Amino acid sequence: MWAACRQDFAHRWADAVTGTSYVPLGTDELVAHLLGLTHRLVESLLAPEFDPEPARAVGSDLVAAHFTGTETLSRTVVLLGERLPQMLDGWLPDAATRVTRLTGALAGGYAGALKERTLDEQEAIRNAMLAARRDVERERIVSEARFRAVFTEAAIGIAISDLRGNILEVNPALMRMFRYSAEEFRRRNVREFVHPEDAASIWLAYEQVMSGELDHYHTEKRFFRADGELIWTHLTSSLVRDADGTPSFQVALMEDVTEQKRLQARVEHQSFHDPLTRLPNRALFADHLARVFGEAGPYHRIGLCFLDLDGFKDVNDRLGHDMGDELLVAVAARLARCCGPRQLVARMGGDEFVILVEGSSGPDEVVGLAEDIQGVLRPPVRVGDHELTVTASIGIVERPVTEASAAELMQAADMTLYWAKADGRNRYAVFDPSRNAREMDRLTLSAAMPGAVDRDEFVVEYQPLVALTDGALRGVEALVRWRHPTFGLLGPDRFIGLAEETGVIVPLGRWVLARSCEQARRWRDAFGTDAPFVSVNLAPRQLYEKGLVADVTAILAGTGLDPSSLQLELTERAVMGDEAGPRAALTELHDMGVRIAIDDFGTGYSNLSYLRRLPVTGLKLDGSFADGLRRSEETDTTDERIVATLVTLAHALDLTVTAEGIETAAQVERLRALRCDAGQGWFFAPASAPERIEAMLRAAVPLGTVG
Numbered sequence: 001m002w003a004a005c006r007q008d009f010a011h012r013w014a015d016a017v018t019g020t021s022y023v024p025l026g027t028d029e030l031v032a033h034l035l036g037l038t039h040r041l042v043e044s045l046l047a048p049e050f051d052p053e054p055a056r057a058v059g060s061d062l063v064a065a066h067f068t069g070t071e072t073l074s075r076t077v078v079l080l081g082e083r084l085p086q087m088l089d090g091w092l093p094d095a096a097t098r099v100t101r102l103t104g105a106l107a108g109g110y111a112g113a114l115k116e117r118t119l120d121e122q123e124a125i126r127n128a129m130l131a132a133r134r135d136v137e138r139e140r141i142v143s144e145a146r147f148r149a150v151f152t153e154a155a156i157g158i159a160i161s162d163l164r165g166n167i168l169e170v171n172p173a174l175m176r177m178f179r180y181s182a183e184e185f186r187r188r189n190v191r192e193f194v195h196p197e198d199a200a201s202i203w204l205a206y207e208q209v210m211s212g213e214l215d216h217y218h219t220e221k222r223f224f225r226a227d228g229e230l231i232w233t234h235l236t237s238s239l240v241r242d243a244d245g246t247p248s249f250q251v252a253l254m255e256d257v258t259e260q261k262r263l264q265a266r267v268e269h270q271s272f273h274d275p276l277t278r279l280p281n282r283a284l285f286a287d288h289l290a291r292v293f294g295e296a297g298p299y300h301r302i303g304l305c306f307l308d309l310d311g312f313k314d315v316n317d318r319l320g321h322d323m324g325d326e327l328l329v330a331v332a333a334r335l336a337r338c339c340g341p342r343q344l345v346a347r348m349g350g351d352e353f354v355i356l357v358e359g360s361s362g363p364d365e366v367v368g369l370a371e372d373i374q375g376v377l378r379p380p381v382r383v384g385d386h387e388l389t390v391t392a393s394i395g396i397v398e399r400p401v402t403e404a405s406a407a408e409l410m411q412a413a414d415m416t417l418y419w420a421k422a423d424g425r426n427r428y429a430v431f432d433p434s435r436n437a438r439e440m441d442r443l444t445l446s447a448a449m450p451g452a453v454d455r456d457e458f459v460v461e462y463q464p465l466v467a468l469t470d471g472a473l474r475g476v477e478a479l480v481r482w483r484h485p486t487f488g489l490l491g492p493d494r495f496i497g498l499a500e501e502t503g504v505i506v507p508l509g510r511w512v513l514a515r516s517c518e519q520a521r522r523w524r525d526a527f528g529t530d531a532p533f534v535s536v537n538l539a540p541r542q543l544y545e546k547g548l549v550a551d552v553t554a555i556l557a558g559t560g561l562d563p564s565s566l567q568l569e570l571t572e573r574a575v576m577g578d579e580a581g582p583r584a585a586l587t588e589l590h591d592m593g594v595r596i597a598i599d600d601f602g603t604g605y606s607n608l609s610y611l612r613r614l615p616v617t618g619l620k621l622d623g624s625f626a627d628g629l630r631r632s633e634e635t636d637t638t639d640e641r642i643v644a645t646l647v648t649l650a651h652a653l654d655l656t657v658t659a660e661g662i663e664t665a666a667q668v669e670r671l672r673a674l675r676c677d678a679g680q681g682w683f684f685a686p687a688s689a690p691e692r693i694e695a696m697l698r699a700a701v702p703l704g705t706v707g
């Protein structure tokens with residue numbers, strides 16, 4: 001962050017605190033001192049992981065530098081809240097949260113240090129008084145005068161009582177603090193100053209002092225003023241003994257810390273509440289959740305509704321952020337309305353809210369809550385002159401506390417909310433462990449895939465493409481598999497889609513192509529003209545990739561494979577677009593002599609006349625056609641007539657036809673009768689390792705006739 005910004009901040013800080021405390025520094029020294037503190041605060045805000053410690057230290061350094069006036073801290077807090085988020089805007093995504101936490105830490109450090117300092121001061125006064133009493137015999141008059149001066153002039157309140165607790169004397173500071181006159185004090189006993197929420201330990205310590213067991217103690221204690229107002233004090237209570245050591249009376253020293261307490265409470269509240277909606281914020285929610293997980297017994301269940309408004313960004317974009325804010329406030333109020341006593345609603349940020357159901361009775365209760373939420377959101381919200389309809393997507397998780405950690409619960413809620421959104425918004429989704437496992441697998445796979453190409457985890461198998469006239473092995477289709485180190489052997493249906501989404505299909509496809517061409521070249525060397533061509537699947541994305549033609553050319557040149565020994569399979573979807581690039585690439589490949597086949601033909605929406613204008617050499621009829629020809633007893637079925645028409649038209653366009661998914665001899669018979677050229681399927685052979693293909697080539701028997 002720019003030095004000028006920090007300098008400016010330090011100046012504003014100096015302006016804000018000047019006059020609030022007596023600090024023995026000139027203006028320039030003051031700015032320099034605060035600039036040092038500013039650097040420390042800004043560095044801690046910009047750290048990768050936010051750590052509140054440096055801010056706490058800055059708070060206590062303020063006290064050390066005598067910034068101890070009642071206004072110093074509050075002005076500092078206001079300045080931090082106003083300036084820092086603005087200074088950091090664009091540097092940090094979570095600037096506001098960090099600043100709130102930083103402010104809280106600074107205030108905490110400040111209050112802690114101030115307490116220490118007060119105790120030190122009280123200790124000094126106490127010692128002075130004890131010394132005064134001890135000196136009594138020697139310098140009675142001088143010391144008595146000194147004691148009187150301390151007593152009346154002291155800024156802190158002092159009360160002296162006898163050993164039964166009757167108040168004997170109070171100084172002016174204490175009278176101002178409590179708003180009682182000396183007379184009113186003297187009518188009272190110390191024990192009447194009990195506050196109903198005093199810790200038992202305070203009064204135990206008091207009794208111990210009175211009985212001489214304890215010399216003195218420090219504590220923080222609240223009192224009621226004469227007008228009924230509550231005040232907080234730092235209290236030191238001590239026993240004073242006479243010259244021969246007998247307990248003679250008790251002295252209480254009190255400093256009013258009500259303002260600091262109030263400020264600290266405000267800062268604490270701010271750091272745990274969202275300033276816009278006044279709902280608990282993410283930090284408070286996390287605290288609460290951790291407590292539920294920490295305290296719950298084994299039968300305790302917990303539920304979460306995690307919700308996100310649908311299309312909230314639109315409202316912000318169309319109507320402006322102020323309207324967006326108003327809408328959030330209205331939604332927050334409605335959500336708070338449908339929450340019962342065991343339920344906590346928090347704003348997690350942006351348009352995300354969460355409702356925690358502690359000790360839920362089962363999923364139904366939380367589903368019921370989600371329905372209530374949908375109900376309260378249904379009436380349109382009036383914002384300015386607009387009537388807005390709001391809907392929310394809700395993720396629901398409900399389970400025994402013992403079955404998961406808080407982090408797992410949140411992760412599940414997050415995933416479930418995502419489902420509700422993906423399934424079409426304005427709905428709730430209930431967490432489903434098996435769907436979660438599938439999606440986690442997808443994530444795991446897609447993360448591992450890029451490296452897997454380099455680690456050589458993919459393998460190619462080859463499935464014969466057989467001439468129906470004589471059963472000869474004409475070609476093989478290259479089908480990729482992934483030997484995953486933990487999931488085992490994965491078929492392409494598990495990862496090709498993911499590879500397309502992530503773009504890994506491009507390097508993976510290039511690898512399959514190279515591997516298949518090397519293999520085809522080896523067969524060519526071993527079997528000459530009997531060697532099969534290799535048919536490689538091309539994903540749509542690869543066709544749109546600029547380097548495709550260059551890649552194919554380089555691979556063919558590198559392996560020395562003739563282009564006519566390579567076929568590329570493309571789906572109808574891939575070739576249907578009317579962009580010039582893919583079309584040009586196909587034409588170039590075709591002109592080089594590479595065969596182009598349309599894969600899974602009949603499942604898409606292309607028609608044959610359209611194909612006429614494309615550089616295509618063959619069709620692969622989708623397996624569903626072969627399926628329709630299973631039963632040999634029925635003849636001239638609709639499926640049969642469709643296949644007959646397709647074959648006739650394809651031949652008219654000079655395209656060869658290969659039927660996929662052939663599993664029975666009857667299918668072969670009928671496809672042959674319909675003049676289909678080639679077939680592929682388990683009836684002939686499944687996809688196999690290259691060695692098996694070699695064995696078939698060596699045996700040179702028509703496929704489908706043996707084994």
Ligand code: C2E
Binds near residue numbers: 509662680
């Ligand atoms: P496809 O190109 O239609 O490949 C044919 C699929 O049908 C293969 O599934 C094959 O094992 C299966 N099959 C073969 N014979 C029979 C049979 O008689 N009956 C039945 N029911 N199925 C049979 P596989 O290997 O799981 O491949 C699935 C799809 O994955 C392929 O469909 C292809 O679209 C894609 N794919 C495979 N390898 C690659 C690749 O290297 N690149 C790209 N882009 N896609 C690939």
Ligand code: MG
Binds near residue numbers: 537599
């Ligand atoms: Mg294919």
Ligand code: MG
Binds near residue numbers: 660
């Ligand atoms: Mg296919």
